[in-house]
Amino acid sequence: MNSKELIACRVAQEFKNGEMVNLGAGIPNLAVKYIKEGVKIYLQAENGIVGCGPHDPSKPIDLFSTDAGENPVSIIPGGAIVDSCTSFGLIRGRHLSTSVLGAMQVDIEGNLANWMVPGGKIAGMGGAMDLVCGAKRVIATMEHCTKDGSPKILKRCTYPLTGQKVVSMIITELSVFMVTPQGLVLTETAPGVSVQEIRQKTEASFEVSSDLQEMVLN
Amino acid sequence: MATLCDVEQAVCQIKDGDIILAGGFYGNGTPELIVDELLRQGQKNLTVINNDGNTTEKGVGRLVAAGQVKKCIFSWCGRLAVLPKLIEEGKIELELCPQGTFAERIRAGGFGLGGVLTPVGLGTLVEEKWAQRVSLNGKDWLYHTPIRGNVAIIEADRADTEGNLVFYLTQRAFSQAMCFAADLVIVQVNKPIEPAGCIHPQDVHVPGVVVDILVQG
Numbered sequence A: 001m002n003s004k005e006l007i008a009c010r011v012a013q014e015f016k017n018g019e020m021v022n023l024g025a026g027i028p029n030l031a032v033k034y035i036k037e038g039v040k041i042y043l044q045a046e047n048g049i050v051g052c053g054p055h056d057p058s059k060p061i062d063l064f065s066t067d068a069g070e071n072p073v074s075i076i077p078g079g080a081i082v083d084s085c086t087s088f089g090l091i092r093g094r095h096l097s098t099s100v101l102g103a104m105q106v107d108i109e110g111n112l113a114n115w116m117v118p119g120g121k122i123a124g125m126g127g128a129m130d131l132v133c134g135a136k137r138v139i140a141t142m143e144h145c146t147k148d149g150s151p152k153i154l155k156r157c158t159y160p161l162t163g164q165k166v167v168s169m170i171i172t173e174l175s176v177f178m179v180t181p182q183g184l185v186l187t188e189t190a191p192g193v194s195v196q197e198i199r200q201k202t203e204a205s206f207e208v209s210s211d212l213q214e215m216v217l218n
Numbered sequence B: 001m002a003t004l005c006d007v008e009q010a011v012c013q014i015k016d017g018d019i020i021l022a023g024g025f026y027g028n029g030t031p032e033l034i035v036d037e038l039l040r041q042g043q044k045n046l047t048v049i050n051n052d053g054n055t056t057e058k059g060v061g062r063l064v065a066a067g068q069v070k071k072c073i074f075s076w077c078g079r080l081a082v083l084p085k086l087i088e089e090g091k092i093e094l095e096l097c098p099q100g101t102f103a104e105r106i107r108a109g110g111f112g113l114g115g116v117l118t119p120v121g122l123g124t125l126v127e128e129k130w131a132q133r134v135s136l137n138g139k140d141w142l143y144h145t146p147i148r149g150n151v152a153i154i155e156a157d158r159a160d161t162e163g164n165l166v167f168y169l170t171q172r173a174f175s176q177a178m179c180f181a182a183d184l185v186i187v188q189v190n191k192p193i194e195p196a197g198c199i200h201p202q203d204v205h206v207p208g209v210v211v212d213i214l215v216q217g
Helices: A003-012 A027-034 A084-092 A128-134 A195-200 B007-012 B032-041 B061-065 B083-088 B099-110 B125-129
Strands: A020-023 A042-045 A049-054 A073-081 A098-102 A105-107 A137-141 A169-171 A175-180 A183-189 A206-214 B003-005 B019-022 B046-049 B069-074 B093-096 B116-118 B132-136 B139-144 B149-156 B182-189 B213-216
Touching: A003 A027, A003 A137, A003 A169, A020 A027, A027 A098, A027 A137, A042 A073, A042 A084, A084 A128, A084 B099, A098 A128, A128 B099, A183 A195, B003 B007, B007 B032, B007 B182, B007 B213, B032 B061, B032 B149, B032 B182, B046 B061, B061 B069, B061 B083, B083 B093, B099 B116, B099 B139
Parallel strands: A020 A042, A020 A098, A098 A137, A137 A169, A183 A206, B003 B213, B019 B046, B019 B149, B046 B069, B069 B093, B149 B182, B182 B213
Antiparallel strands: A042 A049, A049 A073, A169 A175, A175 A183, B116 B139, B132 B139
16 A cells, blocks of 8 residues: 555544545545445535535546536435535535645644645645635645655644644654644554654654554554 | 527627626536637636636636736636736736635625625735734634626526526536626526526526526527
């Protein structure tokens, strides 16, 4: 299992039966295939779907049945279509249990940066700021370090923020952290990864949970 | 009560300098026939308000690429490759707005509200550049002005001769709110326009009283 799949698999362990969940593009979306048997979640697409399902490849693509990344999707039996005001009402109004997003940087306070690199291409925040502000729980996912090995879990985010003090949990291919009012707490390590390695690859200081566990992946 | 027009007549109502609310989440819900005609007629100095601008080849991004737009409000525009250069050259102004706030600003514009108070974007560039922090009832909020347009250009699946609209699946997105937030609402209807009474009243997404012009798609 590569890093991204491992993170996605760990993310899927978090889903509880009956929850409405929004999965961002990239790693979060990969979590769909690891949803545990017997767990039914309502995937929300911010362009207006409650109960997004996979596109059935045996059927023609319907250009009017797309998710927020313009991917063809189905709507599960019992799903619903709403307009954008209602869709973001669901998000902002704290009806969304969990928002899982890809992150560029997260810091000790749970600040998240994921929409803009200073001096980089202009793209915009889309629905990310609404999601992190409104969801009851925000899970930030990312590879632990950048391609050149720099840490992404920082004392303080250096990129423009998506939201202030919004992240509840960080999942990387090495670790799981909880964000608490006292700071970061390492709660899980990936199989074969030591706390020492995580310390080396993390700029932010963190506590190690007294109940530190090995990440369960199934 | 809506009037049925051909697309040329309909788009003639759009003037240089107009503020256009354009439906569409990427391609889905974009009234491409109306955009085609805007390109042909060449209205200038437009302000385009749309979720994403789509691309240089599809959607309202084509108007941006053709130099017809002086200002855009988008929530995301990562596919509109021509935009960064135009911004750098000072040819276009871009305002970014979080997607839910964007929807709510349009709703406020259409429903007679003075703006939007939202916690979204506090402590971010949105607060620095495009909104105002206010404290009310012991909490901080960002205040955003309502959005209205001179014109809304919308794609719908079904319409009757009264202008009652039905959207199909995620075609709806921002289009429903936009129909209330513009002085002139022009709708491209994809299915054959039906006699009044053919759409069950409880299935109507937008009542025809706010729709001005129907164009058969």
